[in-house]
Amino acid sequence: MAILSILCYPDPRLHTVARPVGAFDERLRQLTRDMLETMYDAHGIGLAATQVDVHERVIVIDVSEDRNRPLVLINPEITWASEETVVGDEGCLSVPGIYDGVERASCVHVRALDVHGQEFSLEAQELLAVCIQHEMDHLLGKVFVEYLSPLKRNRIRSKMIKRQRDEARA
Numbered sequence: 001m002a003i004l005s006i007l008c009y010p011d012p013r014l015h016t017v018a019r020p021v022g023a024f025d026e027r028l029r030q031l032t033r034d035m036l037e038t039m040y041d042a043h044g045i046g047l048a049a050t051q052v053d054v055h056e057r058v059i060v061i062d063v064s065e066d067r068n069r070p071l072v073l074i075n076p077e078i079t080w081a082s083e084e085t086v087v088g089d090e091g092c093l094s095v096p097g098i099y100d101g102v103e104r105a106s107c108v109h110v111r112a113l114d115v116h117g118q119e120f121s122l123e124a125q126e127l128l129a130v131c132i133q134h135e136m137d138h139l140l141g142k143v144f145v146e147y148l149s150p151l152k153r154n155r156i157r158s159k160m161i162k163r164q165r166d167e168a169r170a
């Protein structure tokens, strides 16, 4: 297994639209194992392939307290989203240290494939629903800061660029 490097906002590669997975082979299984290891190592609750510069529709999630309930979603589709919404603070491993409120559907139904290409469906609420919507945005090239005001987004962009410059100098 391997810890993959996570792209940091405002890296333009984060805006790439991911293509559907076509081959359910050992390469895909290795990618999902590496993504899970990377997510656990970074103390995240989710990770999209886009964030590790792989532009395929692959998501890993674990919202369990004990960090022992990994979920792998390949080619996920939201088949239903509730009209009821919630606003909760979100973070992103590609925008470290930034948390802000985003409005999301409170419940979603999702259809996806597992690593063997087997279809399954799930109903998600609360943090899992929010996390799925956040990760699916990544697959469309959207980062959560794009829901914030232009003023906040520009401040975050400048902060990230400065931080990356300082880290490169150190």
Ligand code: K1U
Residues within 6 Å of the ligand: 043, 044, 045, 046, 047, 048, 089, 090, 091, 092, 093, 094, 130, 131, 134, 135, 138
């Ligand atoms: O996509 C990512 O970068 C992972 C992201 C997922 C996420 C967190 C919170 C709301 C929606 C989506 C993270 O894991 S950020 C770090 C984190 O562990 C966390 C942050 C806030 C609440 C719960 C967890």
Ligand code: ZN
Residues within 6 Å of the ligand: 091, 092, 093, 094, 134, 138, 144
């Ligand atoms: Zn994210």
